[in-house]
Amino acid sequence: EPEVTQTPSHQVTQMGQEVILRCVPISNHLYFYWYRQILGQKVEFLVSFYNNEISEKSEIFDDQFSVERPDGSNFTLKIRSTKLEDSAMYFCASSVDRASSTGELFFGEGSRLTVL
Amino acid sequence: GENVEQHPSTLSVQEGDSAVIKCTYSDSASNYFPWYKQELGKGPQLIIDIRSNVGEKKDQRIAVTLNKTAKHFSLHITETQPEDSAVYFCAAILSGSARQLTFGSGTQLTVLP
Numbered sequence: 457e458p459e460v461t462q463t464p465s466h467q468v469t470q471m472g473q474e475v476i477l478r479c480v481p482i483s484n485h486l487y488f489y490w491y492r493q494i495l496g497q498k499v500e501f502l503v504s505f506y507n508n509e510i511s512e513k514s515e516i517f518d519d520q521f522s523v524e525r526p527d528g529s530n531f532t533l534k535i536r537s538t539k540l541e542d543s544a545m546y547f548c549a550s551s552v553d554r555a556s557s558t559g560e561l562f563f564g565e566g567s568r569l570t571v572l
Numbered sequence: 573g574e575n576v577e578q579h580p581s582t583l584s585v586q587e588g589d590s591a592v593i594k595c596t597y598s599d600s601a602s603n604y605f606p607w608y609k610q611e612l613g614k615g616p617q618l619i620i621d622i623r624s625n626v627g628e629k630k631d632q633r634i635a636v637t638l639n640k641t642a643k644h645f646s647l648h649i650t651e652t653q654p655e656d657s658a659v660y661f662c663a664a665i666l667s668g669s670a671r672q673l674t675f676g677s678g679t680q681l682t683v684l685p
Contacts (some may be wrong), residue, residue, distance in 0.1 A: 471643055479683075491673075499616065499661060501672035547615050555592065560606070563615035 458482045460564035462548050468570045469526065473491045477567045480512055488531045489549040489561065490523065492516070505531065538571045545569075558567030574599040576664050578676025585652050586684050593679045596644040596661035602664040605645045606673070607636060610659045619660075620647070651682045 459482045481488050490502040504511040520532045545566040575598040585591050603624040608616035622629045622636045630634050638645040662676040
């Protein structure tokens with residue numbers, strides 16, 4: 457069964473460092489998303505991406521965050537200068553179509569980011 | 573924006589009993605309501621969903637009901653098994669928006685053998 461894969465599974469970084477989280481969405485999917493989950497809290501939307509541009513972003517997704525689809529398979533989330541409060545599990549997701557119409561979101565297993 | 577409230581935060585049931593988790597949403601324009609199961613160390617997995625033109629949907633031991641007037645929807649798991657133990661999240665999505673799911677705060681379900 458096709459799945460969304462994420463790397464790394466866990467990354468520890470120092471405050472102020474740049475971090476790149478990588479995702480390989482399911483191959484025929486057109487919409488890509490990043491969500492995050494701070495320990496013990498709900499899953500929160502960060503950004504959605506379609507046709508090589510951001511479709512929608514939340515207030516969490518400030519100038520420190522960026523997304524990119526550098527090639528035909530990868531979808532990355534970059535945090536420019538990490539803060540302690542960026543420590544969370546980051547989930548990538550993809551869907552064939554917009555989730556509000558027919559497209560189920562498929563989530564990866566997450567990348568745990570720990571900022572020291 | 574949309575706001576989703578979920579109750580209870582924890583739920584323990586005996587194996588074989590039923591479990592019910594309830595969610596309310598704020599935006600009457602929301603039209604898609606998925607439920608996700610998250611096992612420890614894994615990403616959320618869709619287990620069932622319902623759209624606003626349907627009042628109830630069932631898939632084996634899992635059912636979801638939707639009351640659009642009251643703006644609430646519920647997950648029902650019958651004949652619970654230990655492998656049902658996980659965190660369950662409800663979510664809602666606003667019609668026409670670019671696909672941001674708004675999640676509830678999650679319910680830790682424990683099925684006791």
